Amino acid sequence: MKWTKYFIPTLKEIPSEAEAVSHRLMIRAGLIRKLVSGAYTYLPLGLRALKKVENIIREEMDKKGALELFLPSLQPVELWHESGRYKALGEDLIKFKDRHNRVMVFGPTHEEVITALVRDHIRSYRQLPITLYQIQTKFRDEVRPRFGVIRSREFIMKDAYSFDRDNTGLDESYKKMYEVYEAIFKRCGLKVLAVEADTGIMGGDVSHEFMMLAESGEDLLAHCESCGYAASLDIASVKCQVSSVKVKEKSFKEVDTPGVSTIEKVGALLKVKPEQMVKTLIYVADGMPVAVLIRGDHEASEAKIKKYLKAGTIEMATEDIIKKATECPLGFSGPVGLKDMRIIADNAINGMANFVAGANKKDKHFINVNIDRDFKVKEWTDLRMITDKDKCPKCNKGIKIEHAIEMGHVFKLGLKYSKAMKAEFLDEDGKLEPCVMGCYGIGVNRIIAAAIELSNDKKGIIWPLSIAPFQVIIVPINYEKEDVQTVADEVYNSLQSKGIEVLLDDRNESAGVKFNDAELIGIPFAIVIGQRGLKKGVVEIKERATGKVIEVKRHDLSDEIFTFLKA
């Protein structure tokens, strides 16, 4: 490809709309342009990188026998009612009415559509197992699109769905995809950690996220550097550390805390540290209020609460519900004297003594509260987010909290969709059984952004060879000069005939402009051809990642390039 025939609008200045490194570089290098918040145009150069990623994904998926298909984005809303996810998706679901007044949605994901397909066409155990996948645009009306292509409202996802006859089959399919994912990320040059994760709106029991550590990541991981343990913050299990030291119980007392209700303010008023306080959070799980006790300095994990209660939906109680359930306004709830409500407590509460808690009375708190003496807890479990003060649940060493980008997510869905939507098959005995499903997603655009996030410098992008839009860029200095042009064209043609993806910068620009652009767009190898070298009969090969330059005889060039590309 010749630069003057191509379309690479590079930018010298940092675009004001972008904050994250990858976002800035993608705009500056002419990979993407924004249309509206959360929707991006892929320019030719960006699309080349994207296609490379897609092809790597295809190759690895196909290798393991997954079959590619293409499902519609346009979907009837009925399917979403059928699966029960219409509500779960909420405002994220983009809906509209067609001309016949029928409600349609733009697919945010495709479990419904694939299950509807499979239930019509998979009738026998003989047709199982099967894994189907697609690479397609998804639509989600995100609360807050961010970081360019990392969190957008329209994005490309590789989504795969496995159908098995039983859990053993699912385990195998799941393991296969897990391995495929490791291979894909590795080939794309990303260092990715597989972590245990919450299943969220997808449902199911087991799920792993593939995360790449990055400062601009939106997710938080608990990561142990000594044993490699990693889990998303909200489900990382916390080791129960009950202190055995007996503290003398002081006498229980009600105190005035007028208008003061947050942990911080109550603590300041009563001169008590947050870790000597207990907060009582009222949740509504499947319509029933539940009191959750968490130590003042800890954060509740809704994922853990939901899992423990085996609830379908869980949300913080509204002010009205709290008033009704505790007979007291928001901000003064406490475990003492709480009537007719299930109480579950985090392990960290166990062993606390003489702590502060709400009094279930407006403007009142209790001090010197003690468990068993002042109230009873029947259910103890792990309900909070892990912190960097906790120990690794696996090896007991320290835990680090780190930012990460979610690159992929795999789920064992089980029977959630096949039961709701009746995707069933006949087994050997002629018995109707629901398919056991798994689903597997990769954010394709995110791979591009993550690769850039991981690998860049002041000059620009440093592509890994596997997903670089071009492998080689030829930078002729003074392309107008006949001798330079002759050699540049010759090199260009010979590399191209050997199947190397090469970009020839045939612009009439100064050397500096060309070098800077080549480095900005991050092509792994630049071949610099100038009169200075030609006098000696050599051209230069410059490696983007290292900046290393070697001189080679012009006629040895293709061999040299091949050794580089192979290495």
Added chain:
RNA sequence: CGGGGAGUAGCGCAGUUUGGCUAGCGCGCUUGCUUCGGGAGCAAGAGGUCAUGGGUUCGAGUCCCAUCUCCCCGACCA
């Protein structure tokens, strides 16, 4: 949805406080000449409903009201 910031040429910005002539600068773009191994020089050009709608005024990019859009932080989320 809550808090903060911003919208002036393709990009980056000044001008708005204190209303006043044909709305500026840098980059980029076009044409010509020169230059040519790390973002060249000179000359001549093209490009603007100053986000939108309304209002105040002799006069509005500038003041007032409303709306829209974009970005950041938070809440939420796969």
